[in-house]
Amino acid sequence: AQSVTQPDIHITVSEGASLELRCNYSYGATPYLFWYVQSPGQGLQLLLKYFSGDTLVQGIKGFEAEFKRSQSSFNLRKPSVHWSDAAEYFCAVGEPGTYKYIFGTGTRLKVLA
Amino acid sequence: ETGVTQTPRHLVMGMTNKKSLKCEQHLGHNAMYWYKQSAKKPLELMFVYNFKEQTENNSVPSRFSPECPNSSHLFLHLHTLQPEDSALYLCASSQTRTGGAGELFFGEGSRLTVL
Numbered sequence: 001a002q003s004v005t006q007p008d009i010h011i012t013v014s015e016g017a018s019l020e021l022r023c024n025y026s027y028g029a030t031p032y033l034f035w036y037v038q039s040p041g042q043g044l045q046l047l048l049k050y051f052s053g054d055t056l057v058q059g060i061k062g063f064e065a066e067f068k069r070s071q072s073s074f075n076l077r078k079p080s081v082h083w084s085d086a087a088e089y090f091c092a093v094g095e096p097g098t099y100k101y102i103f104g105t106g107t108r109l110k111v112l113a
Numbered sequence: 114e115t116g117v118t119q120t121p122r123h124l125v126m127g128m129t130n131k132k133s134l135k136c137e138q139h140l141g142h143n144a145m146y147w148y149k150q151s152a153k154k155p156l157e158l159m160f161v162y163n164f165k166e167q168t169e170n171n172s173v174p175s176r177f178s179p180e181c182p183n184s185s186h187l188f189l190h191l192h193t194l195q196p197e198d199s200a201l202y203l204c205a206s207s208q209t210r211t212g213g214a215g216e217l218f219f220g221e222g223s224r225l226t227v228l
Binding site: 004043051095098106 | 161
């Protein structure tokens with residue numbers, strides 16, 4: 001069965017520092033991959049997506065992610081974090097040909113001024 | 114309105130009440146979803162509808178009853194709930210693409226508290 005692991009429950013970074021959030025998945029083939037962000041009391045907003053092609057994906061708000069097939073990873077990065085990036089981030093895996101999406105447990109990001 | 118709209122945003126109900134959550138999408142998508150988000154747990158897929166037909170029922174208790182009258186509207190009817198059903202219920206939609214479903218677009222959720 002497919003699964004998604006976000007090993008870091010909480011991450012704290014200083015404003016202006018770089019950020020990397022980790023995501024590992026378990027799936028027999030190449031899945032669809034997504035990162036979402038959720039602010040308190042809000043729904044999830046799509047940051048970026050990977051279906052196929054270029055393994056480095058650019059998203060909104062200056063985020064990017066790289067699909068590494070050999071490591072079954074899809075880590076999210078941002079070169080310089082802003083205070084407004086403080087939120088919870090979810091990695092998700094979609095099973096091609098279905099409507100099934102599996103979400104990780106999330107990483108809560110805190111940004112220090 | 115744009116995007117995915119959920120009402121009500123907050124709902125408090127007793128275990129013997131009957132209530133409904135409503136979701137409407139204005140994106141022209143053909144698939145709609147209900148997810149449950151509980152503290153410290155991953156999002157749980159509850160139901161999926163594609164062109165009004167239910168395609169997924171993720172072993173959800175019968176006290177949750179979905180209804181999808183058309184591709185733009187989705188309801189979740191609630192009856193005789195338990196306190197452990199208290200959670201944020203998220204509606205999402207997607208557009209079918211070659212190879213399956215596209216990315217999900219979420220509403221802001223309905224926060225349910227069962228007393």
